[in-house]
Amino acid sequence: MAGGESGRPFEFTPTWVVALVCFVIVFISVFVERALHKLGRCFKHKNQDALFEALQKLKEELMLLGFISLLLTVFQGLISNICIPNHLANIMLPCKMETIQHLTANNGRRLLAEVVSDTCSEGHVPFLSLEALHQLHIFIFVLAVVYVVFCASTMVLGGLKIREWRHWERSIRNEASRHHRVHAPHLHLQEFMGRTGRYWRKFRVVSWMAAFFKQFYGSVTRSDYTALRLGFIREHCPSNPNYDFYKYLMRTLEQDFKKIIGISWYLWMFVVIFLLMNIAGWHAYFWMSFLPLILLLIVGAKLEHIITQLAKDAAERSGDVEGIPVRLSDELFWFHRPTLVLYLIHFILFQNSFEIAFFFWIWTTYGFKSCIMEGLDFVIPRLVIGVIVQVLCSYSTLPLYALVTQMGSMFKQTVFDEFTHDLILTWAKDRKFASSEANESMSKLTTEPTNPICLSQQPVSEIELSCPNKS
Numbered sequence: 001m002a003g004g005e006s007g008r009p010f011e012f013t014p015t016w017v018v019a020l021v022c023f024v025i026v027f028i029s030v031f032v033e034r035a036l037h038k039l040g041r042c043f044k045h046k047n048q049d050a051l052f053e054a055l056q057k058l059k060e061e062l063m064l065l066g067f068i069s070l071l072l073t074v075f076q077g078l079i080s081n082i083c084i085p086n087h088l089a090n091i092m093l094p095c096k097m098e099t100i101q102h103l104t105a106n107n108g109r110r111l112l113a114e115v116v117s118d119t120c121s122e123g124h125v126p127f128l129s130l131e132a133l134h135q136l137h138i139f140i141f142v143l144a145v146v147y148v149v150f151c152a153s154t155m156v157l158g159g160l161k162i163r164e165w166r167h168w169e170r171s172i173r174n175e176a177s178r179h180h181r182v183h184a185p186h187l188h189l190q191e192f193m194g195r196t197g198r199y200w201r202k203f204r205v206v207s208w209m210a211a212f213f214k215q216f217y218g219s220v221t222r223s224d225y226t227a228l229r230l231g232f233i234r235e236h237c238p239s240n241p242n243y244d245f246y247k248y249l250m251r252t253l254e255q256d257f258k259k260i261i262g263i264s265w266y267l268w269m270f271v272v273i274f275l276l277m278n279i280a281g282w283h284a285y286f287w288m289s290f291l292p293l294i295l296l297l298i299v300g301a302k303l304e305h306i307i308t309q310l311a312k313d314a315a316e317r318s319g320d321v322e323g324i325p326v327r328l329s330d331e332l333f334w335f336h337r338p339t340l341v342l343y344l345i346h347f348i349l350f351q352n353s354f355e356i357a358f359f360f361w362i363w364t365t366y367g368f369k370s371c372i373m374e375g376l377d378f379v380i381p382r383l384v385i386g387v388i389v390q391v392l393c394s395y396s397t398l399p400l401y402a403l404v405t406q407m408g409s410m411f412k413q414t415v416f417d418e419f420t421h422d423l424i425l426t427w428a429k430d431r432k433f434a435s436s437e438a439n440e441s442m443s444k445l446t447t448e449p450t451n452p453i454c455l456s457q458q459p460v461s462e463i464e465l466s467c468p469n470k471s
Helices: 015-045 049-074 076-080 097-107 130-162 165-179 186-196 204-214 222-236 245-260 265-276 284-288 290-316 340-366 376-407 418-444
Strands: 083-085 124-126
Touching: 015 049, 049 076, 049 130, 049 245, 076 130, 130 245, 130 340, 130 376, 165 222, 165 245, 186 222, 186 290, 204 290, 222 245, 222 290, 222 376, 245 340, 245 376, 265 284, 265 340, 284 290, 284 340, 284 376, 290 340, 290 376, 340 376
Parallel strands: none
Antiparallel strands: 083 124
């Protein structure tokens, strides 16, 4: 390098420069930490325990990013001093060698390290240059930030869509209070059962096609909400016919947000695979951009098809007036696991975030005309697909997921409000503690034989587990 390009070493750097940089970094870090702390206190004050736990999960992800950053910083010297033969360094490149030489000659842009390490002998190059380590460091940070933003925006937009159901809930509850019993409007039930359509829609292929296109317009109607709500309450909450189903959906959505806000280990493995496939001429990222869209359309069609199946079953049992209009079952879902849908949405959001984060990283680092960008013919479709996935997931798939996955055989713990849930946990801990004390006392009795005591047979205060009556 030319003299002065590498900068002064630390011992010859002015102290005011070191102090100023240190102050700015510490100030930004403390400001972000206090802002997160204030946000957590706000969630606690508003009894938003699920969102508070999601914030704690976000802090864990930030700590993981900090640890990754520390590892890259500590071991960058060691990694850059590892040497490999030239022929190994010239395979599986994201840009062809002639493209790199052309850009270097005309623009002076360093896509690869131009400075050969003094530790490598002739015919060898560094395993990973300091510049490449630095850019990898930046990309991991950008990916995490974009993913968190995408998850938060999806939940916010999807929550706004779901909040439209609050008016339906109020209307149903008001009508039920006037009739002093659960009274499902026959008009809505008939409309719900009308999803099965005429004879030609009873064919499996036609039914799936109708479900596929239904997700694009009116994915959840009031008749769907009314019928599925009634089926859930009669199955899980028969003692509380006026149960607030809408609040249950919102609590469940907040709990699910806590699960998807983090980047799981298997998602990091996908990052490694995606980076490995970025080979010149493959256009791997262009083809992979279709993956989240395809998965999202399949998931949306499946959820719509489940509603159609429930409507078909209700139509076949329409004579059973007092029975459950909608029969809940895990058999409707893939592998009898409703939670599998959440994992698919998790992967879809992450893959879409990866595509957008990689685009912005390449754009800001190497420019729009970089060989890694692959030209407008590949960039524009990727961006359009990314926007479509984000909008469709927020306004269609997420509301469908929030409603349809409650049609499984089991209800979630969010069926209880916060007070009742804490009460049950406290009762369970007290019973466990009392049981352990009784067992310890029994073990100390070595003289007179006594009759065995079964604590589970002792009378306890009864707690309604099906659904708490609203106080």
